Amino acid sequence: MKHNFGAGPCILPQEVFQEAAQAVLDFNNTGLSILEISHRSKEFEEVVKETESLVRELLNVPENYSILFLQGGASQQFAMVPMNLLPEGGKAAYLDTGVWATKAAKEAKNFGQIEIVASSKDKNYTYIPKDFEVPSDAAYFHFTSNNTIYGTEVFEKPQTNVPTVVDMSSDIFSREINVSDYDLIYAGAQKNMGPAGVTLVIIKNDILGKTGRTIPTIFNYESHINAGSMYNTPPVYSIYVSMLNLRWLKAKGGVKAIEQENIIKARTLYAEIDRNPFFKGTAEVEDRSRMNVTFVMDTPELEAEFLALAKERGLVGIKGHRSVGGFRASIYNALSITSINALVDAMREFEESHK
Numbered sequence: 001m002k003h004n005f006g007a008g009p010c011i012l013p014q015e016v017f018q019e020a021a022q023a024v025l026d027f028n029n030t031g032l033s034i035l036e037i038s039h040r041s042k043e044f045e046e047v048v049k050e051t052e053s054l055v056r057e058l059l060n061v062p063e064n065y066s067i068l069f070l071q072g073g074a075s076q077q078f079a080m081v082p083m084n085l086l087p088e089g090g091k092a093a094y095l096d097t098g099v100w101a102t103k104a105a106k107e108a109k110n111f112g113q114i115e116i117v118a119s120s121k122d123k124n125y126t127y128i129p130k131d132f133e134v135p136s137d138a139a140y141f142h143f144t145s146n147n148t149i150y151g152t153e154v155f156e157k158p159q160t161n162v163p164t165v166v167d168m169s170s171d172i173f174s175r176e177i178n179v180s181d182y183d184l185i186y187a188g189a190q191k192n193m194g195p196a197g198v199t200l201v202i203i204k205n206d207i208l209g210k211t212g213r214t215i216p217t218i219f220n221y222e223s224h225i226n227a228g229s230m231y232n233t234p235p236v237y238s239i240y241v242s243m244l245n246l247r248w249l250k251a252k253g254g255v256k257a258i259e260q261e262n263i264i265k266a267r268t269l270y271a272e273i274d275r276n277p278f279f280k281g282t283a284e285v286e287d288r289s290r291m292n293v294t295f296v297m298d299t300p301e302l303e304a305e306f307l308a309l310a311k312e313r314g315l316v317g318i319k320g321h322r323s324v325g326g327f328r329a330s331i332y333n334a335l336s337i338t339s340i341n342a343l344v345d346a347m348r349e350f351e352e353s354h355k
């Protein structure tokens with residue numbers, strides 16, 4: 001058995017893989033593959049409808065928000081957000097907490113003036129800046145709720161009195177959120193929602209149409225809202241598999257229940273990192289992510305040795321991102337406590353054999 005700690009695309013539940021595989025051969029007894037049905041067919045329309053209603057139910061999305069399934073990943077949202085929300089000559093505020101936040105701000109610079117309200121770059125993004133002010137003349141404030149690469153997470157939405165946009169790619173559906181705290185939420189699916197290829201956007205309808213700029217139709221949220229995510233051919237299979245995964249989440253008791261599991265999983269792993277003299281966490285304790293656990297060892301030699309042991313024990317995907325080094329265990333919703341225990345056991349075994 002493999003324990004997949006990959007950062008994304010990542011583990012999904014085994015039963016989702018089974019059902020997804022079956023639908024490639026015969027989708028809902030139609031005698032057709034999910035890969036060959038029309039996106040305009042009644043069967044697929046129902047898939048989109050159910051996926052949307054699962055998102056609405058699981059995250060408690062209010063009626064005045066639209067739910068979109070787009071392509072282009074979270075990276076496309078880095079550009080679509082300012083294109084749709086930043087007026088000509090306007091200003092937007094960004095919090096810099098890592099690679100993805102930096103990329104989002106860089107794209108936005110193509111559309112207006114960008115103010116970086118705070119940055120944790122001074123300490124290689126190992127913490128979340130908390131003392132900062134968002135200018136009240138900003139069209140919106142943007143932040144990344146979970147920094148997938150550095151293993152830090154924003155648990156409390158920063159206070160602002162301007163519309164707030166959040167990149168929740170790697171912690172959406174992992175914990176309860178209050179959607180109405182935000183004006184726009186986006187997430188590439190491949191870290192907790194489904195396979196790569198679809199991007200979830202949850203958007204408060206009344207923030208649109210205020211930029212005074214001509215937006216290409218395909219990049220205009222309004223085109224997708226008006227067409228119910230069917231402006232052009234949507235990523236049919238990615239939406240379908242996301243639906244299966246959200247059904248799985250609902251059957252498990254929803255976001256509230258998975259959050260409790262995620263807390264226990266993260267606590268178990270961080271406890272071992274803090275106890276075991278061979279390992280050291282890289283993120284500031286109060287900002288530690290529940291989804292991506294980053295840690296290092298004293299020397300590259302020890303790290304290579306532990307990586308080899310991990311491989312022997314079926315632990316895959318734990319090598320850290322090159323900008324942090326060491327290890328990163330991504331412990332998304334579908335990763336069970338059994339896999340956490342397997343990693344903890346390997347860490348203990350390593351300690352024992354090096355006494």
Ligand SMILES: *Cc1c(COP(=O)(O)O)cnc(C)c1O
Pocket residue numbers: 008072073074075076100144146147148167168169170188189191
């Ligand atoms: C992975 C990731 C991205 C990039 O997502 P793509 O879908 O590959 O564009 C952006 N933001 C965060 C927080 C991520 O984890």
